[in-house]
Amino acid sequence: MHLDPVLLSRLQFAWVIAWHILLPAVTVGLASYIAILEGLHLLTGRALWLAISGFWTRIFAVCFGMGVVTGIVMPFQFGTNWSRLSDVAGDILSPLLGYEALTAFFLEAAFLGVLLFGRKLVPPWVHFAAALMVAGGTLFSSFWILAANSWMQTPAGYEIVDGRFEPADWLAVVFNPSFPYRLLHTVTGFYVTTGFIVIGVAAWLIRRTRFGAEGRAMLSMTLWLLSLSVPLQIFLGDQHGLNTLEHQPAKLAAIEAHWQTERRMPLTLFALPDEAAETNRYAIELPLLGSLILTHRLDGAVPGLEDFPRDARPPVAIPFFSFRIMVGIGLMMLALVVTSWILRLRGRLFAPWFLGACQLMAPLGLVAVIAGWVTTEVGRQPWTVYGLLRTADSVSPALTGGDVLLSLLAYILVYLLIYPTGLLVMGRFVRAGPLGQDAAAPIAGGQREAPVAALPRRDGEAP
Amino acid sequence: MIDLVPIWTVMLGLAVFLYVLLDGFDLGIGILSHFAKEQAWRGAMMDSIAPIWDGNETWLVFGGLGLLTAFPLAFAIIIPAVYFPVLLMLLALIFRGVAFEFRYREAAHRSLWDHAFAWGSTLATLAQGIVLGAFIQGFAVAGRSFAGSLLDCFTPFSLFTGLALLAGYALLGAGWLVLKTEGELHRWARHAGRVALLATLGAILAVSLWTPLRDPAIAQRWFSWPNLVLLAPVPVATAIVALWAWTALRRGADWMPFAAAMLLFLLSYLGIAISLWPLIVPHAFTLWQAASAPRTQAFLLLGTLFLLPVILIYVGWSYWVFRGKLRVGIGYH
Numbered sequence: 163m164h165l166d167p168v169l170l171s172r173l174q175f176a177w178v179i180a181w182h183i184l185l186p187a188v189t190v191g192l193a194s195y196i197a198i199l200e201g202l203h204l205l206t207g208r209a210l211w212l213a214i215s216g217f218w219t220r221i222f223a224v225c226f227g228m229g230v231v232t233g234i235v236m237p238f239q240f241g242t243n244w245s246r247l248s249d250v251a252g253d254i255l256s257p258l259l260g261y262e263a264l265t266a267f268f269l270e271a272a273f274l275g276v277l278l279f280g281r282k283l284v285p286p287w288v289h290f291a292a293a294l295m296v297a298g299g300t301l302f303s304s305f306w307i308l309a310a311n312s313w314m315q316t317p318a319g320y321e322i323v324d325g326r327f328e329p330a331d332w333l334a335v336v337f338n339p340s341f342p343y344r345l346l347h348t349v350t351g352f353y354v355t356t357g358f359i360v361i362g363v364a365a366w367l368i369r370r371t372r373f374g375a376e377g378r379a380m381l382s383m384t385l386w387l388l389s390l391s392v393p394l395q396i397f398l399g400d401q402h403g404l405n406t407l408e409h410q411p412a413k414l415a416a417i418e419a420h421w422q423t424e425r426r427m428p429l430t431l432f433a434l435p436d437e438a439a440e441t442n443r444y445a446i447e448l449p450l451l452g453s454l455i456l457t458h459r460l461d462g463a464v465p466g467l468e469d470f471p472r473d474a475r476p477p478v479a480i481p482f483f484s485f486r487i488m489v490g491i492g493l494m495m496l497a498l499v500v501t502s503w504i505l506r507l508r509g510r511l512f513a514p515w516f517l518g519a520c521q522l523m524a525p526l527g528l529v530a531v532i533a534g535w536v537t538t539e540v541g542r543q544p545w546t547v548y549g550l551l552r553t554a555d556s557v558s559p560a561l562t563g564g565d566v567l568l569s570l571l572a573y574i575l576v577y578l579l580i581y582p583t584g585l586l587v588m589g590r591f592v593r594a595g596p597l598g599q600d601a602a603a604p605i606a607g608g609q610r611e612a613p614v615a616a617l618p619r620r621d622g623e624a625p
Numbered sequence: 626m627i628d629l630v631p632i633w634t635v636m637l638g639l640a641v642f643l644y645v646l647l648d649g650f651d652l653g654i655g656i657l658s659h660f661a662k663e664q665a666w667r668g669a670m671m672d673s674i675a676p677i678w679d680g681n682e683t684w685l686v687f688g689g690l691g692l693l694t695a696f697p698l699a700f701a702i703i704i705p706a707v708y709f710p711v712l713l714m715l716l717a718l719i720f721r722g723v724a725f726e727f728r729y730r731e732a733a734h735r736s737l738w739d740h741a742f743a744w745g746s747t748l749a750t751l752a753q754g755i756v757l758g759a760f761i762q763g764f765a766v767a768g769r770s771f772a773g774s775l776l777d778c779f780t781p782f783s784l785f786t787g788l789a790l791l792a793g794y795a796l797l798g799a800g801w802l803v804l805k806t807e808g809e810l811h812r813w814a815r816h817a818g819r820v821a822l823l824a825t826l827g828a829i830l831a832v833s834l835w836t837p838l839r840d841p842a843i844a845q846r847w848f849s850w851p852n853l854v855l856l857a858p859v860p861v862a863t864a865i866v867a868l869w870a871w872t873a874l875r876r877g878a879d880w881m882p883f884a885a886a887m888l889l890f891l892l893s894y895l896g897i898a899i900s901l902w903p904l905i906v907p908h909a910f911t912l913w914q915a916a917s918a919p920r921t922q923a924f925l926l927l928g929t930l931f932l933l934p935v936i937l938i939y940v941g942w943s944y945w946v947f948r949g950k951l952r953v954g955i956g957y958h
Contacts, residue, residue: 252697275676
């Protein structure tokens, strides 16, 4: 059997990034949420906000720790498996990643220590400032990493010198055509994802009754936040789609499994795309809606896959289905948010069946993040730098299929051990509830002790 | 436009050195935790680095990205060549990192994650030492790519530098423990530090003889006239610092062993840099040949010159917040 180092390297990258992206999806949202809670506590002095903040901070710490170590894996993938890409595009991509480390990673790491372990060691406003710094760090990080990803999707501001990309205009590199849309769509998606996890956990706490007050505060507040972010996300997704049609038409054609260029294109709800025959089987279509959604006109022209040579087309079935999963989840989320408005008007926000629905939908944001990521990354194939550098020409020349198979198996084993354990640990925190973790710990000045494991002793303080 | 290569060389050298020092001492704590006499000690050892380990590891990311930014050709040749040591390091760092989060909360599996911490730290260090050895011995290059086998990096020399780094990081870790702890654990750390110091000095001596014997260019660098005299301060200072480290571990102030260990690392680091200068891919490419476009170097340099001092200030502040001796035995029990 022939082992293809390119395919195996792609699988390895997909494996390590799919697991990694779940963690920023939660930490970007939780960091901002914790900063809001800390701010509310600082303003009002209510212990409730502190209890909720402490609860989510414990969960955040686990996600963040896992995010750091699975994140360190990522830049090394560029060297180990994609060294041709590093050589050819390194002059453009590397400073963007470098700025991510400079503006985000150090900020997050330094202030996280203070956020987790320093409540008793610094004044309250400094602790709040630390929470803000951590939240800011996660957003700076999203900015730079998505700038780098977007440049590979829609390259701009470069010149090609001796077969290598060199920067010509940094502003054009960073603010390349797909970047603003991708950044807003991804970050809002992370906020929505986190919001659904929070309301799922809150619903569970309410039904268990012991931490009902905390649960109700979390649920009500977060549903307000989702009332803004879910409709916003659907609008942003639409805008991102228009941008993709303009700059990556082959990707869009694959997403819609759209073979022939036509005006008055129908919307395909379901089909089994047949790439060999260049047609769809068992298609369920709604007339005109395709053109309307993609071009915002009833007779807008949408290019089909047949316009592109076969060796410049992405796979069709994968982006077609992953896109429908993402959009389907988005619509379900919108339905839940609209339901919450009606229930709120009737004063029945905490109806048991609604709490059950919140619980069931808690993990769906994570599924949508993966589905969206698969759509955009499979859809830009067969290119690493869109239209300019093929994936097959990006891989490290020295690799054999056996080498990559070995490393891929090692990553699979380790991640399958680490992630379930992390989930188990977080599950314990959730079961312990907002005051639960070390409920027997001494309560000093209305404040629970910080996770004291690492509290150093100050000079003059009794041991 | 001015030549930015020397500036980036210093900057990258500084980032890698800071990584070696900072993650070096907390990886060293993991190595030493194999030998801790009581369970409570292991807890205290991990507590002493819990608020800072992820910041320390960030220097690894910055070092890697700094190499990619300033010398992308070197990154594209060296990293595939050390594919398996890098894989081992990354997986070991995963186990070690999550151990901090998993062990506090999972009473039933505490000893399992203690092992993950100890073995993760040990294997990550071994892998870094192998990368160092492979770097010193050089790579097979064709055109702009690594052209050897992925197993080339495993040689007796690189395995030896792997073991050497274990001793060195253990020494740094012992220095940190002397600084942060008191009582029985403190006394034990001073003892463990002396063992690690002897092993480190033996390794420095062996590598100092082995490299010029393997590589005539390195022998030429150190033993030709007038380099023999000009570079003599490096070995002489190493000997003096070694003596200071020994006495500091026996009866010096609590900060001294850590400071002496850091100086020893600085001198060894300088020694390697002198041996290899001006090559960034030994035997193949110099710093200038592997450099990225001036615009690339300038763009990141601009931010680095402004942000690095700010980073050093707030990282320093976060260390200051957690200053002082650790309280052994309180916390998660």
